[in-house]
Each structure stands twice: as C-alpha cells, then as structure tokens.
Amino acid sequence: MAFFERHKVMSQFLIQVNGGAYGSTGSFRALKFCQSALAQGHTIVGVFFYQDGVYNSNALLTPASDEFDIHTAWQALSEAHQITLTNCVSAAWRRGILSPQDALDNAKPQWNAATSFTMGGLGELVAGIEQAERLVCF
Template structure:
C-alpha cells in the first residue's frame, strides 16, 4: 500500500486537471492506498469556491471534492497565498483583509507550502495535476 499526496494546479473548469485528479484519487483509494491530503495550488484553489454553480447537466467538481473528502476523511488544503491572489477567501482571510464576504467552502482549509512539504515527506508519492 502506498501513501499519496495529490497536488491540483488546474482550475476547477477550463482544464481537465481537477477532474483527472479527482478520478485518480478515487481510483487509488478504491485500490486500498492512502491519500494524506489534496493540496490545491495555483489556479487549483478555484476548486474551493462555494460560489461555483455549474449547469445542472454538468459535473459539479466542487461538490465532488467535498463528497470524496467527507467519505474518506481527506484533508483538502488550499495554498493561502494562491487563494488570496485569486480572490478565494476563507472567513478568517476575509476578516483579516477587511473584505465583506468569504467564498471558500468550509471543507477546504487554508495552508502554506510548508504543509505541502510536510505532506511530501510523509508520503510515498506526490502526484501533480
């Protein structure tokens, strides 16, 4: 059994990176492997926006990440610097930056690159999308 950390760099829509990362994660979990965390970096932080509203006939990647995390007790981590630059704010970030609202889903936590490095050290494989 391997332990993976998954890094998602691609935007929620507009590329296939997030969808491929989701399917890969589902696959390794179904094979009995572990996933220490999913780290959303660069445009990947857009996956955490609670304001994403795909058409009813489209796959809702945001909700799919939330469901997967809940089912498998996975940690979804946003790079806080990348998120702030892209307007994805947690409640705490909104308060600290004097913004009137937040849009990051509560299922995602904000973290730094240190969490990614720690996750890499504790895992057997880093897979980037």
C-alpha cells in the same frame, strides 16, 4: 494466487491540483485518480490545491444541472475518506478566494471558500510530501 496478488504493496499519495475547477482537465483527472487509488486500497494523505487549483474551493461555483459538479465531488471525497483539502493561501488570495477568517483579517466584506477546504502554506505541502510516499501533480 500470484505472488503480487498476495503481496500487494499499498502506497500513500499526496495529490497536488494545479488545474482549475473548469477550463482544464487537471482537477477532474486528480479526482478520478484519488477515487481509483482509494478503491485499490491506497491512501491519500491529502490534497493540496495550488495555482489555479484553488478555484476548486470556491463555494459560489454553480455549474449547470447537466454538468459535473467538481466542487461538490471534492467535498464528498474528503468527507467519505477523511482527506484534508488544503488551499495554498497565497495562491487563493491572489485569485480572490478567501476563507471566513481571511475575509475578517483583510477587512473584506465577504468570503467564498467552502469551509471543507482549509488554508495553508507551502509548509503544509512539504509536511504532506514527508508523510506520503509519492507526490502526484495534476
């Protein structure tokens, strides 16, 4: 057995997703990176959705039956590996993505963020960076 196989170093990653659910490959590549890293024994400390990445949390996304459902895939990854999915609240509000509490606080008649995604600020991103060994942005 080679030295590197016996002394495999595992990393802790924080993932930042800037790409929307559809229209770019960023979110899909981030999801595949997470799946691959986890399969190799690495840890994902969290996923932070920023800029257009917040669109991944929209519970109203309804892709065609023959299309990949990235929204559901993020939720499944989160549930299977207890990975926190955090939206940048400012980016989300600017793009019309609201949690139930955000809708209530802002007197909006409805909300559309899936409850498996939490709202947070850049403080959560910084805390994740401090916890992780590497930040990978898509």
